Amino acid sequence: MELIQTIEQWAWIGWLVLILVFLVIEMLTLDFTFLMLSIGGLAGLGADLLGAPIWLQVIIAAAAGAALVLFLRPPLLRRLRRGEDATPSNVDRLIGLSGTVVSTVGMHSGQVKLANGDVWTARADSHQSADSVELEPGTRVLVSRIDGATAIVRTPEPLAPQAPEEPRL
Incomplete structure (x- = not known):
């Protein structure tokens, strides 16, 4: 039981590390997927700071990340590629x-x-x-x-x- 309390007490550090890892991966890939997942991690961090249990934090982070990947990423990619040169190279x-x-x-x-x-x-x-x-x-x-x-x-x-x-x- 003490292990779970320790994990819940220090979960905010785990969320910060996860957010930073996702942002570094996003800088390498530049395709908005890991940016959306890092924002989901930010939602998990927010839930932790509000005192939610660890299982709820994970659910909130996963739901927010999935929603952003499914609903925000496609229009952002379309907008980004709108001015792309279609000439073959x-x-x-x-x-x-x-x-x-x-x-x-x-x-x-x-x-x-x-x-x-x-x-x-x-x-x-x-x-x-x-x-x-x-x-x-x-x-x-x-x-x-x-x-x-x-x-x-x-x-x-x-x-x-x-x-x-x-x-x-």
């Missing part, structure tokens, strides 16, 4: 970029010069038909994906022939 911006074959591109090797001026090691896209496995120098290609430091390329889809328009009267 790094490797993502290369997908769909056109280029020209510099040295023969097959299923295992080759090189292409992309429209942005970069020369990449390239392989032919295995999803394309078997008749275009070897792409000769000068062939126009599109980047379909990036695999490590290799561009996976394919020839542009030929435009479907259009039916001649009927004369209008």
Whole structure:
């Protein structure tokens, strides 16, 4: 019984440590989850200072943290990311970029010069038909994906022939 009384007497220190740990983790992750949990810990500390038993402190802290994570965190994240630039960057911006074959591109090797001026090691896209496995120098290609430091390329889809328009009267 003396152990429980000691824990209840010094619980405020446990709450402060928990709040500080959650705040440090939040500074490392920056995704508002541990900030909400630290505010829940603050609610538990408040309950301790008001004289609530330890089991009620834990319930209050857990309920407050869960409510904040579920109801306050999503709108905060939306507001934070509202001004985010949606332009693809790094490797993502290369997908769909056109280029020209510099040295023969097959299923295992080759090189292409992309429209942005970069020369990449390239392989032919295995999803394309078997008749275009070897792409000769000068062939126009599109980047379909990036695999490590290799561009996976394919020839542009030929435009479907259009039916001649009927004369209008």
